[in-house]
Amino acid sequence: MSLSRSQKRGLVGASLLAFVLIMVGTIATYFGSKYQLRIVYGSYVSLMVVLALQVFMGNARITNLSHSAFMGIGAYAAAICVTPIAMKKISLPNAPWGLNAFALDPVTSGIIAIVITAVIALLVGLFIVRLSGIGATIVSLAVLVIVHSLFLYRTDIFKGNQAFFGIPQVFTLTSAIIIAVIMVYIVRGFKESRWGIALRASADDEISAAAMGVNVHRLRLLAWVLSGVLLGVAGIAYSYYLGTISARPFYFNHVFLTLAMLILGGMRTVTGAVLGTFLISFGLEWVRWLETGPTVLGLKFPEVLGLSGVVLGSVIVLIMALRPGGIMGDREIEDFILKK
Amino acid sequence: MEFVAQQTMNALSFGAEYALLALGLAIVFSIMGLVNFAHGEIIAVGGYTMVAMAALSLNNPFIVIGAAILVASIGSVALERVAFRPVRYADPTTGLLTAFGVSIVLQNLFLLLVSPRPIAVTSLYFLEWPISFAGLRISSLQLFETLTTIIVIVVMMLFLKKTVLGLAMRAAAMDFEMVRLTGIRANRVFAAAFLISGLLAGIACVFIMARRGSVDPHLGFDPVLMAFVACVVGGFGSLPGAVIGGFLLGAIEVTMLVLLPQSLGGMTDAFVFGSIALLLIWRPDGILTPPREKGDKQ
Numbered sequence: 001m002s003l004s005r006s007q008k009r010g011l012v013g014a015s016l017l018a019f020v021l022i023m024v025g026t027i028a029t030y031f032g033s034k035y036q037l038r039i040v041y042g043s044y045v046s047l048m049v050v051l052a053l054q055v056f057m058g059n060a061r062i063t064n065l066s067h068s069a070f071m072g073i074g075a076y077a078a079a080i081c082v083t084p085i086a087m088k089k090i091s092l093p094n095a096p097w098g099l100n101a102f103a104l105d106p107v108t109s110g111i112i113a114i115v116i117t118a119v120i121a122l123l124v125g126l127f128i129v130r131l132s133g134i135g136a137t138i139v140s141l142a143v144l145v146i147v148h149s150l151f152l153y154r155t156d157i158f159k160g161n162q163a164f165f166g167i168p169q170v171f172t173l174t175s176a177i178i179i180a181v182i183m184v185y186i187v188r189g190f191k192e193s194r195w196g197i198a199l200r201a202s203a204d205d206e207i208s209a210a211a212m213g214v215n216v217h218r219l220r221l222l223a224w225v226l227s228g229v230l231l232g233v234a235g236i237a238y239s240y241y242l243g244t245i246s247a248r249p250f251y252f253n254h255v256f257l258t259l260a261m262l263i264l265g266g267m268r269t270v271t272g273a274v275l276g277t278f279l280i281s282f283g284l285e286w287v288r289w290l291e292t293g294p295t296v297l298g299l300k301f302p303e304v305l306g307l308s309g310v311v312l313g314s315v316i317v318l319i320m321a322l323r324p325g326g327i328m329g330d331r332e333i334e335d336f337i338l339k340k
Numbered sequence: 341m342e343f344v345a346q347q348t349m350n351a352l353s354f355g356a357e358y359a360l361l362a363l364g365l366a367i368v369f370s371i372m373g374l375v376n377f378a379h380g381e382i383i384a385v386g387g388y389t390m391v392a393m394a395a396l397s398l399n400n401p402f403i404v405i406g407a408a409i410l411v412a413s414i415g416s417v418a419l420e421r422v423a424f425r426p427v428r429y430a431d432p433t434t435g436l437l438t439a440f441g442v443s444i445v446l447q448n449l450f451l452l453l454v455s456p457r458p459i460a461v462t463s464l465y466f467l468e469w470p471i472s473f474a475g476l477r478i479s480s481l482q483l484f485e486t487l488t489t490i491i492v493i494v495v496m497m498l499f500l501k502k503t504v505l506g507l508a509m510r511a512a513a514m515d516f517e518m519v520r521l522t523g524i525r526a527n528r529v530f531a532a533a534f535l536i537s538g539l540l541a542g543i544a545c546v547f548i549m550a551r552r553g554s555v556d557p558h559l560g561f562d563p564v565l566m567a568f569v570a571c572v573v574g575g576f577g578s579l580p581g582a583v584i585g586g587f588l589l590g591a592i593e594v595t596m597l598v599l600l601p602q603s604l605g606g607m608t609d610a611f612v613f614g615s616i617a618l619l620l621i622w623r624p625d626g627i628l629t630p631p632r633e634k635g636d637k638q
């Protein structure tokens with residue numbers, strides 16, 4: 001199998017990004033405090049979500065708002081499978097269908113969770129891909145609301161807004177780094193594959209692409225399901241590290257946060273996804289510190305709750321007004337070192 | 341019989357609220373292709389104006405209502421000037437995301453500058469009393485809401501059909517370039533669209549506040565979410581579609597509330613959104629979308 005020129009460049013770009021991810025992760029592992037490790041882990045999970053989002057939004061150029069729901073599905077599916085029986089007898093005493101009478105090892109649970117997420121993504125995707133533009137976005141919003149109300153309603157399975165606890169904490173930062181690196185290769189690989197190119201062409205001009213023989217709906221479905229699978233993996237990574245999940249993190253706040261990350265970096269490129277995630281994760285952490293009213297050089301700053309939200313929203317507004325393509329626009333990381 | 345009449349009234353008043361908000365969204369979308377998610381924050385602006393009025397001990401209900409509607413309208417025009425002008429000719433997705441950003445900023449500003457907790461507003465309780473009519477008992481608020489919405493729709497129709505600015509706005513929805521070529525100022529058309537949109541949000545705000553009796557930073561989020569859905573169902577950008585979508589949504593919601601058994605009470609949202617999703621799959625562009633082939637001038 002020979003690679004085309006853009007695919008070779010993609011390989012270089014993905015490797016550069018992988019290098020950055022490994023470096024950041026390694027530095028955090030060796031020098032970070034326990035609290036900082038949690039933040040870095042959180043940003044790697046966000047990165048997985050943003051990469052998954054980029055697969056669909058970046059290539060099909062349809063704004064998706066349901067991604068947090070799929071992350072939640074992955075997280076809950078894995079959590080229900082992997083939590084030990086003794087634990088589930090306490091936390092889910094009324095679970096139907098014998099859900100609290102079995103427990104599997106983390107790997108099998110993960111695979112089951114991915115399959116469940118993929119099947120649900122496929123079923124939803126069959127409907128979403130037929131729509132375009134705002135219609136598709138609103139249906140994805142409906143999916144988010146529906147999944148969230150299911151999480152809240154079936155407290156016997158998901159515990160709603162209460163904590164679902166007792167998930168074995170089998171992941172470390174190293175596992176998150178490895179997964180994120182693999183995802184970077186998958187996402188960039190998809191972008192440069194013939195499907196990715198055809199899908200991006202159809203986003204530019206749907207009619208011409210269809211006239212050239214591109215099956216737009218099928219390609220969108222492919223990107224949608226791939227995105228769903230990656231979101232499921234992100235959900236698993238989230239629950240396997242924290243050990244406790246609840247429905248609240250998989251709703252609007254998370255949707256906007258991850259969307260802002262992708263927009264800031266630039267949704268058309270993988271480099272943009274990585275850059276945006278790191279800028280917002282670490283930037284927001286700094287703003288949150290300001291929010292608590294710290295004392296700097298003898299100056300006491302006031303406590304300003306809500307500042308992080310104002311900053312996040314302003315970032316979105318400013319980027320949309322000044323650089324709608326995000327910081328990276330159409331440039332990938334390798335464009336800075338390789339000749340055109 | 342009484343039950344049916346009562347539920348019909350419920351559906352009408354829910355629908356009226358959604359229709360008012362959906363109209364505000366649709367008029368902006370039809371002209372500039374912007375899905376204005378910050379519409380809900382305009383409602384909250386109206387609510388906070390009422391709080392400010394109470395703090396200034398201005399308790400005359402007409403002043404309170406007038407001020408809320410006025411400030412909401414001004415707020416809406418100000419948003420256009422500050423936030424939406426740079427993305428005026430951008431694609432709908434850029435506009436949508438900008439509006440999300442504006443909405444997040446405003447919500448957090450309320451939280452930061454006012455209070456994260458709900459603040460009670462008691463000046464509108466007088467709107468609510470039970471009315472007995474032909475053996476039926478209905479709430480005055482629901483009646484007011486339905487009637488106001490009908491009046492607003494009629495006035496708006498007259499404005500759009502009989503005035504030059506209204507004509508310009510209808511024309512702008514079809515071909516904005518052409519409108520500008522005839523010498524009508526683009527800025528004026530946009531400002532008018534946002535003014536009307538803010539006015540409608542202000543009116544809706546009065547009824548929402550009268551029903552809830554308190555304002556918090558997330559006041560507008562749920563109503564606008566529903567108004568959006570109403571717009572989409574009716575066909576985004578179509579004004580009659582927004583009205584029909586609003587009332588249809590009200591009907592669906594009340595039907596779900598009545599038909600779903602008690603044990604499924606928490607699932608109303610899921611069923612409402614589920615039926616909307618199905619409707620969209622049947623008619624992807626909504627019920628009343630203007631006929632348009634792919635590749636037509638937008």
